[in-house]
Amino acid sequence: MSSFNVICQRVDSFLRDKTCHKLIILAGIFFRLTQYFYNRSLWFDEAYVANKLIKFSLSELIQGPFPEKSLAYPFGFSFIEKIMVVLFGSHEYVFRFFPLFYGVISLILFYALIIHVLSPRARFVALCLFAFSPSLILYSTELKPYSGDVAFVLMFMVAIKWFLDNKLTKRSVSFVSLLGGILIWFSHPIIFVLAGAGIVLSIIKIKERKEPLWRPLAFVLFSWMSSFALNYFFVLRVFSRGEYLTDYWAKFFLPVFPVKLVNLIFHYTIFLDVFRYPVSAKFPFLCSILFLAGCVKMFYRERRDFFLLISPIVITLLASVLHIYPFFERLILFLVPFYILFVAEGADGVIERIKYKNICPLLMLLFVLPAFFTECSRVGDPSFYRYEESREVVRYMVEHKQAGDYFILPDKSQAAFRFYSGRMNFVPSASGIKVLSCTHELQSVIKSVSGRDRFWLFLAHVGKKDKEFMLEMMHHHAELVDSFFQSGARAYLFQIEPDP
Numbered sequence: 116m117s118s119f120n121v122i123c124q125r126v127d128s129f130l131r132d133k134t135c136h137k138l139i140i141l142a143g144i145f146f147r148l149t150q151y152f153y154n155r156s157l158w159f160d161e162a163y164v165a166n167k168l169i170k171f172s173l174s175e176l177i178q179g180p181f182p183e184k185s186l187a188y189p190f191g192f193s194f195i196e197k198i199m200v201v202l203f204g205s206h207e208y209v210f211r212f213f214p215l216f217y218g219v220i221s222l223i224l225f226y227a228l229i230i231h232v233l234s235p236r237a238r239f240v241a242l243c244l245f246a247f248s249p250s251l252i253l254y255s256t257e258l259k260p261y262s263g264d265v266a267f268v269l270m271f272m273v274a275i276k277w278f279l280d281n282k283l284t285k286r287s288v289s290f291v292s293l294l295g296g297i298l299i300w301f302s303h304p305i306i307f308v309l310a311g312a313g314i315v316l317s318i319i320k321i322k323e324r325k326e327p328l329w330r331p332l333a334f335v336l337f338s339w340m341s342s343f344a345l346n347y348f349f350v351l352r353v354f355s356r357g358e359y360l361t362d363y364w365a366k367f368f369l370p371v372f373p374v375k376l377v378n379l380i381f382h383y384t385i386f387l388d389v390f391r392y393p394v395s396a397k398f399p400f401l402c403s404i405l406f407l408a409g410c411v412k413m414f415y416r417e418r419r420d421f422f423l424l425i426s427p428i429v430i431t432l433l434a435s436v437l438h439i440y441p442f443f444e445r446l447i448l449f450l451v452p453f454y455i456l457f458v459a460e461g462a463d464g465v466i467e468r469i470k471y472k473n474i475c476p477l478l479m480l481l482f483v484l485p486a487f488f489t490e491c492s493r494v495g496d497p498s499f500y501r502y503e504e505s506r507e508v509v510r511y512m513v514e515h516k517q518a519g520d521y522f523i524l525p526d527k528s529q530a531a532f533r534f535y536s537g538r539m540n541f542v543p544s545a546s547g548i549k550v551l552s553c554t555h556e557l558q559s560v561i562k563s564v565s566g567r568d569r570f571w572l573f574l575a576h577v578g579k580k581d582k583e584f585m586l587e588m589m590h591h592h593a594e595l596v597d598s599f600f601q602s603g604a605r606a607y608l609f610q611i612e613p614d615p
Contacts, residue, residue, distance in 0.1 A: 120473050127476040131235035136226065136242055143222045143246025146490045150256040151215045154207055158502035158603070159576035161210070161258040162530035164188075164196075169205050169537075173197050177350055190350050191301030192260040205538065210258045217266040218255020222246060224269035225452055231276050232413075232420045232456065234463055236479070241459035243483035245452065247490050250393040254448060260302070264449035267302040268427070271295060272452075275312050279319070279419065288331040295335070296342035303351070304449045307434060309339050311426025319419065367441035369432065385442075393448045394455065397485045402458050409461030424453050503575045503603035505531035511599040512571050512606050513541045520569045522548040523560060525585075527576040531604070554581045561592045568611055569596075575604040 129135050157165055167176060167186055176186050176193045186193050195213055203209045225245050229238050245251065254261045271294065278291045298305045313336050320332050369385070390399035390406070413421040428450055435442035462482065466475045509532055512522075522543055524532055529550050536542065549560050561570070572589060574582055586607070589595070593609035 123473040123476055126480075127236075130239045130476055130479060136238055139239070139242045139246050140222045140226060142487070142490075143242075143252075144219050146247070146252050146494070147215060147218045147255045149494050150252060151208075151211060155502070156504045156506040156604070157207060157210070157258065157531060157534060158505075159527055159530055162505070162534040164258050165205065165210055165534050166530055168193075168196050168200050168210070169534075178353065188260050189263075189301050189303055190346070192263060196258070205534075211256055214257055214259065214262045215255055217262040218251065221251070221255075221262065221266045221269055221452075224266060224273055227273045228269060228276065228452070229456065229459075231280070232417070232424070233459055236466065236475075237459040237463035240462045240479060240483060241455050243487065244394075244396065244455045244458065247483070247486035248393075248451065248455075249395045249490075250445075250448060251395075251451060252490070254445065259445070261445050261448045264302045264304055265452065267298045267305055268308050268449045269452055271298055271305065271308055271312070272423075275316075275423070279316075279423075283331050288335060292335045292338035295339045299339070299342045299346050300350075302449070304431070304440065304446070306343055307430040307440070308427045308449075309343075311430045312423065313339065315419070315422045315426055318422070365438075367435075367443035367446075368438045369435040369442050389447070389450075389454060390458075393444055394451050394458075396458075397489075398482070401482075402454075405458045405461030405465065406454060407461070408464050409457035409459065412464040413457065413460050424456055428453055503531060504601035505575045505604040506535050508573065508575070508599055508601050508604040508606045509535035510539060512573065513539050515597065515608070516541075516571070517569065520547070520571055522571045522573065523551065523557070524548070524573040525551045525554065525577050525581065528573050531575045532573050554584050557585055557588050558592075561588070570609045570611070572607040572609065573604075574606075 164186060173194060176197065177190055178185055196210065199209050199212065222245070226238075226242065229241050233241055251262070251265065254265075274291055274294050278287055281287060295305075295309050299309070316332055316335070320329060387399055387403050390396045390402040394402065396402040410421070410425065413424070431440060431447060431450060432442065434440040440446070462479070466478065469475055469478070513536065522532075551557060551560065570589070570593060572585065574585070577585075589607065589609050593611050595607060596610045597608035599606045
């Protein structure tokens with residue numbers, strides 16, 4: 116046997132080994148911790164949420180369609196984040212601690228799931244795609260509930276898999292009933308996973324035709340539906356009335372699946388976009404093909420697992436077609452584990468059919484290593500995940516301000532400004548700050564306060580055209596005397612030229 120074949124066999128054996136899988140999990144945890152301790156500034160969405168968590172009570176945060184107060188997030192997320200603020204203060208590390216915790220625990224839960232549904236070789240592919248996914252790493256270090264959605268979905272899937280693979284007991288029935296009922300309060304999209312699992316469980320019990328099993332199953336489903344009904348009445352129903360959220364997400368509902376060829380191509384494009392983001396695969400077209408192959412392979416190998424794992428995707432698509440839930444990027448992050456599972460299953464199926472088995476481990480490495488090396492490069496330069504470094508820009512303005520300075524900022528810049536200026540114990544008076552509802556207000560604002568000498572213009576989360584328009588307007592009325600730039604945020608100091 117040639118040395119090349121020996122090396123390939125050893126590599127293949129190592130990729131199947133639990134030690135390799137544990138190292139991948141540790142690498143995934145390391146990449147998440149790196150981004151967490153890098154401590155980038157809160158960007159617009161995060162600062163918006165942080166300001167509300169600081170200012171309003173829990174009852175105000177969940178009371179419904181009042182954009183100035185409420186958060187359209189799960190009750191559990193708002194509750195935990197509010198408690199963290201009360202106990203530990205309003206620091207970026209505090210706000211992002213639980214998203215990080217969810218991201219880390221997701222890696223462990225994902226592995227606990229795949230050891231029951233995938234072969235050792237497919238586990239390696241799945242773990243790499245999951246551990247090194249940029250979208251999963253990003254949302255593990257962001258003040259958003261989406262990493263929690265992933266963790267809770269995986270927690271439930273591990274529990275329901277255990278529930279199906281073991282005999283029904285009062286303890287197991289009570290546990291699954293209680294778990295599903297609790298998770299509904301911590302994750303909005305978990306209901307699609309519960310619905311899919313409920314349908315699969317019902318079909319399984321119908322095929323088994325064992326009447327005594329209907330009672331525990333009915334108890335489980337009744338517990339989930341009761342919890343959802345309470346959650347809908349107290350939380351979701353009130354949020355659904357908010358016109359702002361309804362209008363904002365309206366464009367992300369999927370149309371009814373058509374039969375025309377041109378529309379079929381359009382829907383395949385949407386399908387392919389899932390692998391671009393949020394799955395964030397390096398080879399989206401290849402992953403889409405492997406996903407379909409994985410569906411076929413698992414359908415013939417283990418149909419119960421296939422229906423259990425595909426049901427959340429199908430239910431979510433149906434909900435989007437019915438205009439119940441938007442099928443869009445971060446909102447479908449909870450589906451990423453299911454897509455990855457089928458991609459890994461498809462990759463394993465393709466490898467099984469390769470004639471030259473010795474090159475199989477090399478093909479697997481070529482498929483997953485680009486994502487690993489990309490994340491390694493970001494350890495030394497984590498700027499890839501930097502959106503708007505407002506913290507240092509606001510600090511610069513606070514340190515260089517003078518008495519009588521006036522602050523002008525667009526509406527989307529005020530969240531970061533108010534958060535960081537408050538952190539630095541600087542709260543400008545109402546007469547010393549102007550928030551622009553639109554950029555065209557700038558000229559009238561300048562004229563109305565022309566008696567002042569100096570203006571600070573703070574820009575964050577502002578488009579290129581709006582930025583250019585405002586700068587041109589400011590240059591027309593005043594002289595630029597200072598500026599400070601960071602990634603995604605900048606401050607300009609203008610001075611009104613005295614009349615001759």
